[in-house]
Amino acid sequence: MTTRLSLLSLLALSxxxxxxxxxxxxxxxAPEPPKPTAAPPDPxxxxxxxxxxxxPFTPPAVSQTELSFGSTLWHQSVGDLPLVxxxxxxxxxxxxDPVGKEGLTLLAADMLDEGAGTRxxxxxxxxxxxxxxxxxxxxxxxxxxxxxxxxxxTFDESLALLADMVRRPKMSKDExxxxxxxxxxxxxxxxxxxxxRVSAGLHHVLFGDGYAGSPSSGVxxxxxxxxxxxxxxxxxxxxxxxxxxxxxxxxxxAAAAQAAVEKHFAGWKGKRTPRPRxxxxxxxxxxxxxxxxxxxxxxxxxxxxxxxxxxDPNFFRELVMNERVGGAFTGRINMNLREEKGYTYGAxxxxxxxxxxxxxxxxxxxxxxxxxxxxxxxxxxxxxxCQSRPLTEVEHQEAVAGLLLGYPREFATxxxxxxxxxxxxxxxxxxxxxxxxxKNVEAVSLADAQAxxxxxxxxxxxxxxxxxxxxxxxxxFAKLGMTVVPLDQDGLPPK
Amino acid sequence: xxxxxxxxxxxxxxxxQTTSSPTGVSAPPAAVPVPAAAPAxxxxxxxxxxxxxxxxxxxxLTVMLxxxxxxPTVAFEIVYLVGSAYExxxxxxxxHLFEHLMFQGSLNYDHDYFTPFEPIGGEVNGTTSSDRxxxxxxxxxxxxxxxxxxxxxxxxxxxxxxxxxKLDNQRDVVRNERRQRYEIAPYGMDQWxxxxxxxxxxxxxxxxxxxxxxxxxxxxxxxxREFFRTYYxxxxxxxxxxxxxxxxxxxxxxxxxxGDIPAGRRAPVPQALPAPTQQKAHYVAxxxxxxxxxxxxxxxxxxFAAGDAELDLLSSVLVDGKSxxxxxxxxYDQKLAKDVSAYQISQRLTSMYVIEVTAAPGTTVxxxxxxxxxxxxxxxxxxxxxxxxxRAKNAYKKxxxxxxxxxxxxxxxxxxxxxxxxxxxxxxxxxQRYDTATAAGVHAAARQYLKLDRAVRIDFVPGKRGTxxxxxxx
Numbered sequence: 001m002t003t004r005l006s007l008l009s010l011l012a013l014s015x016x017x018x019x020x021x022x023x024x025x026x027x028x029x030a031p032e033p034p035k036p037t038a039a040p041p042d043p044x045x046x047x048x049x050x051x052x053x054x055x056p057f058t059p060p061a062v063s064q065t066e067l068s069f070g071s072t073l074w075h076q077s078v079g080d081l082p083l084v085x086x087x088x089x090x091x092x093x094x095x096x097d098p099v100g101k102e103g104l105t106l107l108a109a110d111m112l113d114e115g116a117g118t119r120x121x122x123x124x125x126x127x128x129x130x131x132x133x134x135x136x137x138x139x140x141x142x143x144x145x146x147x148x149x150x151x152x153x154t155f156d157e158s159l160a161l162l163a164d165m166v167r168r169p170k171m172s173k174d175e176x177x178x179x180x181x182x183x184x185x186x187x188x189x190x191x192x193x194x195x196x197r198v199s200a201g202l203h204h205v206l207f208g209d210g211y212a213g214s215p216s217s218g219v220x221x222x223x224x225x226x227x228x229x230x231x232x233x234x235x236x237x238x239x240x241x242x243x244x245x246x247x248x249x250x251x252x253x254a255a256a257a258q259a260a261v262e263k264h265f266a267g268w269k270g271k272r273t274p275r276p277r278x279x280x281x282x283x284x285x286x287x288x289x290x291x292x293x294x295x296x297x298x299x300x301x302x303x304x305x306x307x308x309x310x311x312d313p314n315f316f317r318e319l320v321m322n323e324r325v326g327g328a329f330t331g332r333i334n335m336n337l338r339e340e341k342g343y344t345y346g347a348x349x350x351x352x353x354x355x356x357x358x359x360x361x362x363x364x365x366x367x368x369x370x371x372x373x374x375x376x377x378x379x380x381x382x383x384x385x386c387q388s389r390p391l392t393e394v395e396h397q398e399a400v401a402g403l404l405l406g407y408p409r410e411f412a413t414x415x416x417x418x419x420x421x422x423x424x425x426x427x428x429x430x431x432x433x434x435x436x437x438x439k440n441v442e443a444v445s446l447a448d449a450q451a452x453x454x455x456x457x458x459x460x461x462x463x464x465x466x467x468x469x470x471x472x473x474x475x476x477f478a479k480l481g482m483t484v485v486p487l488d489q490d491g492l493p494p495k
Numbered sequence: 496x497x498x499x500x501x502x503x504x505x506x507x508x509x510x511x512q513t514t515s516s517p518t519g520v521s522a523p524p525a526a527v528p529v530p531a532a533a534p535a536x537x538x539x540x541x542x543x544x545x546x547x548x549x550x551x552x553x554x555x556l557t558v559m560l561x562x563x564x565x566x567p568t569v570a571f572e573i574v575y576l577v578g579s580a581y582e583x584x585x586x587x588x589x590x591h592l593f594e595h596l597m598f599q600g601s602l603n604y605d606h607d608y609f610t611p612f613e614p615i616g617g618e619v620n621g622t623t624s625s626d627r628x629x630x631x632x633x634x635x636x637x638x639x640x641x642x643x644x645x646x647x648x649x650x651x652x653x654x655x656x657x658x659x660x661k662l663d664n665q666r667d668v669v670r671n672e673r674r675q676r677y678e679i680a681p682y683g684m685d686q687w688x689x690x691x692x693x694x695x696x697x698x699x700x701x702x703x704x705x706x707x708x709x710x711x712x713x714x715x716x717x718x719x720r721e722f723f724r725t726y727y728x729x730x731x732x733x734x735x736x737x738x739x740x741x742x743x744x745x746x747x748x749x750x751x752x753x754g755d756i757p758a759g760r761r762a763p764v765p766q767a768l769p770a771p772t773q774q775k776a777h778y779v780a781x782x783x784x785x786x787x788x789x790x791x792x793x794x795x796x797x798x799f800a801a802g803d804a805e806l807d808l809l810s811s812v813l814v815d816g817k818s819x820x821x822x823x824x825x826x827y828d829q830k831l832a833k834d835v836s837a838y839q840i841s842q843r844l845t846s847m848y849v850i851e852v853t854a855a856p857g858t859t860v861x862x863x864x865x866x867x868x869x870x871x872x873x874x875x876x877x878x879x880x881x882x883x884x885x886r887a888k889n890a891y892k893k894x895x896x897x898x899x900x901x902x903x904x905x906x907x908x909x910x911x912x913x914x915x916x917x918x919x920x921x922x923x924x925x926x927q928r929y930d931t932a933t934a935a936g937v938h939a940a941a942r943q944y945l946k947l948d949r950a951v952r953i954d955f956v957p958g959k960r961g962t963x964x965x966x967x968x969x
Contacts (some may be wrong), residue, residue: 406616
């Protein structure tokens, strides 16, 4: 069955960037008047220019088709350049890895292109090169994503290779040992990267040993414990048509895309069996969790707390709320820490969503001496949202307008479009999500955004996760009355 | 293995950042290449067709326009022909610090330059490389006048809005940028060390755009004013506009905002010191890393000079794909390395070819160095096979589509062509370099430039970060 979005909903979208009933938002005036000068004022520069009327924008139509072998095809036809973005999504990710074998799903996904069909690993790599097809496999908490950036005239041949990979992978022992050694080395190399450590620590602190608590990339020890037999079994559970989604975006029509996928995948069989871990327990808020980087001139930090999953009913309210706090360059936190205090090159607040959980984090790398001052400023900015400085009407308008007016740019390239489309099945979003997105943003009122801030303005709820000079930082946090918990290199707290 | 498509690397946008792989160079394409000895494989793609209108305003500002109505946005890029190579002694990092100050307000809009763009969903940023500084915006097409207003105002009046507080604040920001992107990142000082060891004192590329803390501390308000007077003028700049606009209307608006700005002058291009007759050199850098990494640096020809595209193609032959020569020997077969990458950093005055190899756990630097020298020698013994050359060419040719697809990316590409050739309409000629390259040409460039007895080698080894670079006496 092919579901095409109704004409009605597409028409409704056509006034996305500036709906017909409204004039385009004026450009924000400079907060201070121009300084007086000796020369007569230049009439061209008395005010910022007024926008013209907006050209309507309609995102390309999305079609969703059930395929004969039980998977779903998502398609968007776009572009005049011969580029095609292909993704195959399996809704199983690192959250299904057994305890002690973290990295199993990653290794399983990674093995698919290590020889398949009639080709060994080298021949398959050469063939992808001949086709100029960039192939990658990535594994998240909730998914495996096999991606190809290819050309119109090599789309069919590329799809044939993808079918070989998921239906006829060779899974040889030699290649397995190479890839396992590679990922062990990658995990070891990451121990020296402060940003990677903050990410690992943050997940352990917020999600314990449950869902989303461990990195999908595994750690050296867990990767070392994985055997080829485990990987083969995981491939049989994960790389199956049930629940799988194909995404094709670019210069290929819907019928041609469907015909090609059917040609190469018809008769593919398999049932999806893994289940994600259940939720774990977060470590307490109001504490500083520090991974030691002795002598580091900066502290990489996250001020973070749990948030709802991708399906959270407050998703759009929180999106709008965060925009002028931590989302934009000119949001409150970056303007304070960077442009006023000069503590950092940048500070941003983000919501990260998974299928069953999420978090909010303000992230930055700050000069070591200003670490506690930065944390205090971040917590003060968040706390002010419920006290002395709630979001203002102007901030709310700027947030909504910025999100809506920036939306067309997200459809500018086949690659970004393909990834955007892939995010729909990954997060179990409906086919009309891209059409309703602007309406959902626009529906958030100032009161909604202010209310959405409430769960995020209590400093005691936040965990401060830091990769920095622990010996220097610990007494500083103690002065603030915060307990310091050391985390090891893998981001784990003491047993 | 690492993708090596960096022929005309354009620097990633981020809030006022430097580019570590700056855009390459000048010089028209070299001699007409000899047809391939092996039968040329059928191209899998053609060079994307681009209509570009280029003209000069009466004050010498070069204007380049490329109309496209696929998405209702317009991208702007203004390129100033000044980068870190133009900095005077004792002022490393200044061109980039200046770039930051360009976002701090002008006479008629004395406020952060990000402020007017974010509430209209626009993008705005700038980057500094050795050879140029660029400023770019992408806005909904009905706001297309805004970037012209702001860019022209700061080009007219920046010093009028300059204060000591702004300079001091951005100095702190830039020093934090240096700490974050170079000092606490594993191997983060690699390009800095390569520049320092490859180029002699006084060479324009002796330092990378981020500069040193000491020099950043020295920058004064008068330095800023003088730099502005010297380099920020219509004659020393090019303005690129790509996207959803009306040609006649855009030309009129550009004239209205830029046409009466005093012309200034085109800054002379810094003179590259003669390429040093490099002897083999070896250094050790202690860093907070888990795995050692070896860098080899070689002096190579500028962007668009003979051999430049061939060296790009060579990178694919060496490190792209599992059967590529260095990846196959060092990583796949002998398992001595975790990964290997190779890339030509094409620049205006001269280029640098870099090979980096990260040791696998358990491999010592000494073992890795011996293997690298041995396998590189083997890899360079024979020309690419027909299949290797076909793969390399197909990857580069496809990459051209990616470069022109997004409006901002296309504006960056056209600005780079303007910088290096004077002509924005250069994509066909650029594409031809790759399309017509031969196996013999790739082999000849490899043999001529990648000589191990002239290589600069830097080993990054686990140790105390910040320890001065140590020269190893042979």
